[in-house]
Amino acid sequence: MQQVVSLSFYRFGSLSARLWAFAQMGLARRGMARTPGIGFWKLCGTGTGEGFTPGPNWSVYAILATWPDEATARAATASGVFARYRARAIEDWTVMLRATDARGHWSGETPFQTTDRIADGPIAALTRATIKPGIARKFWGRVPNISARIGQDPAVMFKIGIGEVPLLHQVTFSIWPDVAAMNAFARTGPHAEAIRAVRDHGWFAEELYARFILLSDHGSWEGRSPLTAKEPA
Template identity: 50%
Template structure:
């Protein structure tokens, strides 16, 4: 998946600054080459908040587009250009990025291949690149002081820098924000200097070419001003993670609590069997009535009148049998 790197270098000593100026000249002459990079640029930077036409001779940068993160990390560590710059610099810092949206062109190309993220990106990086029409440059830069003042006071911005290929007319701004909401509030806030500048750009057609891109941050390499500001924002990102945790709590074992309810059903069946079990015990009643038929022979009362029964003739008087 495409990975973009923005590497920033600080050169404090005069000799080192002369050296990097020579590197920029060699690049313009086509003497530098990054074979694994799809697209790459070298930049100078501005003073103050970075968004000024006055150059900062101490800070320089390289932006490159790589086929994947593995290649990006390897080339930043091993490529001769990056090795020379890192060795010469007093401080270096690289932010690894994945494009999530892009609109416009850069030198007639579309260098970024955005991939829509699965969820909200936090923190979020924004890059704007524009070629200002020469006769509009004065009006463009007249807006800069108010914008620099505004972003300098903004507590939401995690990191920011303004760089450029050609002074005054080819400018790049790069900034990192906690989330899209805070970035949009700065960029398009009603009545804000940046929002008003955007309106003027559209109304007066200041730009010859422009490109806008947003990125998800993959990681960082090195330190800037003795710390890792972007890395700190990344480690703070999991603080959002506990919010989903209540969801499992909401899916309480309530369903499990209802599971025991079927258990009473088997208990109810036991009494039913216990009630029907005694019913077979009723057959003994006929056993009690069985002797009653036995009393029938006893009830044969003619015996006193005739004596013993005469099987050959009728009984005689006195109950004796008559001889045949």
């Protein structure tokens, strides 16, 4: 068996549904811990705009989890906590992933088991960091430039910022058509400058970088699967 990572997104419409989703950040923890087959998991909120911003988006929430195999992941994400989220959401999308590279820690753990399979199609990237409180202002001064640049990149298929704690715990997740497109973005412009600043000044107390191949998806986001080709402008 090879580990599978699920990342599920839920959009909530009414005020009551949004309040329910916000409350689940605490209330759903017991149900998540009891989910059969689950490994590492996180309940997350999301950012506004392109996602890589300090302002929270009260209508969108995410659940990340690891599983021993895809069959277990599919069964679990169709039941329990996941089903309750889906029942109240106006839209949801889940993508199944397998890590090809992972470096660093998340809450003191190494959550992703890697495969030696080479990506021959779309690839996903996830970065997660605990930002040192004393430099949070400097960090968020850099992020809007990255957010604007990634939003303008015609190659990116999907992008969002999620996190456990606003301002201090930040996760960025993006999907690209291939490794070359992702590397072209990562090695130039504001993103590369921000990475150099992180290394030079030690902005992060903890960090993790991971890449994934895409196995499958179900549901929709903004009316379609983000893995399908975009309609011409």
